[in-house]
Amino acid sequence: EAGVTQSPTHLIKTRGQQATLRCSPISGHTSVYWYQQALGLGLQFLLWYDEGEERNRGNFPPRFSGRQFPNYSSELNVNALELEDSALYLCASRPGQHSTDTQYFGPGTRLTVL
């Protein structure tokens, strides 16, 4: 069974630009979560999508947004990039039935903002 995949592996942008990160969940999983792993700040919840809708978001500014497509894959968009957005962005998926089902993580996208 293929796991969660993310692309690109690495992304280098400059301040003020926009970044788009992509995630493909495990087949059959309808929920997708995004987390940010920044140096010194640990793993922080960003966004949750389920059945194509944004269900919950963490304590991040509106320039962090995303969407979920009909095939349940997801995109995370970060507008007006700032230096502190440099981090590893992890995507996780789980089956949609129960909120406490195990989340399976992708390998992450390393975003570097210069």
Next chain:
Amino acid sequence: AQRVTQPEKLLSVFKGAPVELKCNYSYSGSPELFWYVQYSRQRLQLLLRHISRESIKGFTADLNKGETSFHLKKPFAQEEDSAMYYCALTDSWGKLQFGAGTQVVVTP
């Protein structure tokens, strides 16, 4: 507010020695608690969750609601246990709240 605390950033143990990673939490309600592990150059993966009450790779964790703790234990550490360990709880939305993580280094 919910919070997960892992007081040790780094834990260095000898092979064959017992290892215990501490995790304390605050949560209003009945939390679901997890331990995730990240081995070098691998993705974050579930190690165990309290509701399954199973032992994975020799690790066990007991939920102590009185002390609001979910410490991870293994009686005999192995070199392959060297990794970053995260304690986490999930709320009713399913989002994971992680602790800061504990880096475990097992030396021969």
